[in-house]
Amino acid sequence: MAFISAWTGGYLYYSSIRTSAFDEANKQAILHTETIKGYLSFFLQENLNSVKVLSGLKELTNVLTKKDQYTLDETNFILDVFATNYHADVCYLIDRDGKTIASSNRNSPDSFVGQNYAFRPYFQQAIKGEATDFLAYMALGMTSGKRGVYYSNPVYKDGQDIPIGVAIIKAPIDPIQKEFAKEYEGKVLLTDPNGIIFITNHHEWAMQTFSKLSEEETNRIQSYQQFGQGPWPWTGVSLIDDSRAVDTLGNKYLFHKVALENYPGWNLIFLSDINAILKRVQGPLIRVSGYLIITLCVAFGLTIFFLYNKANHEINQRIKAEQALKISHDGLEERVEHRTLELTRSVEELRKER
Numbered sequence: 083m084a085f086i087s088a089w090t091g092g093y094l095y096y097s098s099i100r101t102s103a104f105d106e107a108n109k110q111a112i113l114h115t116e117t118i119k120g121y122l123s124f125f126l127q128e129n130l131n132s133v134k135v136l137s138g139l140k141e142l143t144n145v146l147t148k149k150d151q152y153t154l155d156e157t158n159f160i161l162d163v164f165a166t167n168y169h170a171d172v173c174y175l176i177d178r179d180g181k182t183i184a185s186s187n188r189n190s191p192d193s194f195v196g197q198n199y200a201f202r203p204y205f206q207q208a209i210k211g212e213a214t215d216f217l218a219y220m221a222l223g224m225t226s227g228k229r230g231v232y233y234s235n236p237v238y239k240d241g242q243d244i245p246i247g248v249a250i251i252k253a254p255i256d257p258i259q260k261e262f263a264k265e266y267e268g269k270v271l272l273t274d275p276n277g278i279i280f281i282t283n284h285h286e287w288a289m290q291t292f293s294k295l296s297e298e299e300t301n302r303i304q305s306y307q308q309f310g311q312g313p314w315p316w317t318g319v320s321l322i323d324d325s326r327a328v329d330t331l332g333n334k335y336l337f338h339k340v341a342l343e344n345y346p347g348w349n350l351i352f353l354s355d356i357n358a359i360l361k362r363v364q365g366p367l368i369r370v371s372g373y374l375i376i377t378l379c380v381a382f383g384l385t386i387f388f389l390y391n392k393a394n395h396e397i398n399q400r401i402k403a404e405q406a407l408k409i410s411h412d413g414l415e416e417r418v419e420h421r422t423l424e425l426t427r428s429v430e431e432l433r434k435e436r
Contacts, residue, residue: 111338111352121261126218129233137235137249146247161186171252192226204234208248221308268354275347290317
């Protein structure tokens with residue numbers, strides 16, 4: 083009964099702490115995702131005004147119309163200044179046909195100059211004068227192979243409403259990556275509408291997919307060329323329900339997802355490792371209750387040992403008393419029998435004398 087009572091009480095106490103730990107993990111996941119979401123939204127808006135200023139400079143208009151070396155040198159100088167001051171990976175200018183005619187990385191091995199980016203959605207929207215939806219475009223660089231955020235804005239000639247080119251600033255994801263790399267107790271993921279993980283603090287999962295893709299979906303993503311040609315391996319994670327997930331190794335996670343505003347289909351996902359949560363609960367519980375359990379076991383053991391010895395002593399005393407009583411009873415019977423014989427002899431002798 084003592085064991086059952088202790089086990090039941092301990093189980094109820096552990097269940098209560100476990101539930102409380104899961105609730106706290108969910109609260110932390112919500113807090114962390116909202117914090118990252120706010121920083122990410124700020125980051126994605128940071129260079130919008132910069133690219134608008136860049137596209138409005140007359141030097142960019144001149145080089146797109148005149149295309150002489152002097153205006154090209156002026157434009158390259160301006161692109162260098164913007165790239166340096168705004169800590170951009172590269173700033174470049176594309177003409178109406180999608181060809182890069184000036185770039186701040188013109189002297190590097192992976193120069194954008196001469197490359198045609200007419201297939202990029204950020205160019206297609208901007209050249210139509212409809213850049214609003216793609217002012218911040220997250221993608222993998224086709225030439226550099228580096229992830230970045232692309233900001234585009236149309237370049238107009240004075241008095242015209244048809245763009246003659248597009249100015250682009252490509253910002254590195256390093257500041258966002260640093261925010262993701264903070265000591266969060268879980269895996270943080272930024273996924274695109276197809277589930278491709280663009281940024282994460284779990285580096286092995288970068289450019290993998292959160293959900294398994296079909297062959298048709300893979301071909302469709304390849305046609306966009308937003309994230310290169312792939313492959314995009316599956317992380318092995320699948321949803322159990324709206325709040326839990328599991329990977330192919332059997333590791334379970336608490337699942338929390340929040341949509342990224344103004345970017346349809348993009349989500350921030352936070353995965354809290356259930357095993358890590360349980361270890362955090364069980365460790366202190368075992369340390370605190372371990373000594374108590376050992377003490378109770380020793381106390382129960384000594385008590386049982388004492389009671390056993392006492393009972394054993396009493397049983398031995400009873401056995402000895404029974405043996406002594408039996409011996410005494412046997413002796414008494416012998417004496418009675420002997421006395422009876424003597425009386426019988428005496429009676430017979432008296433009869434003979436008469």
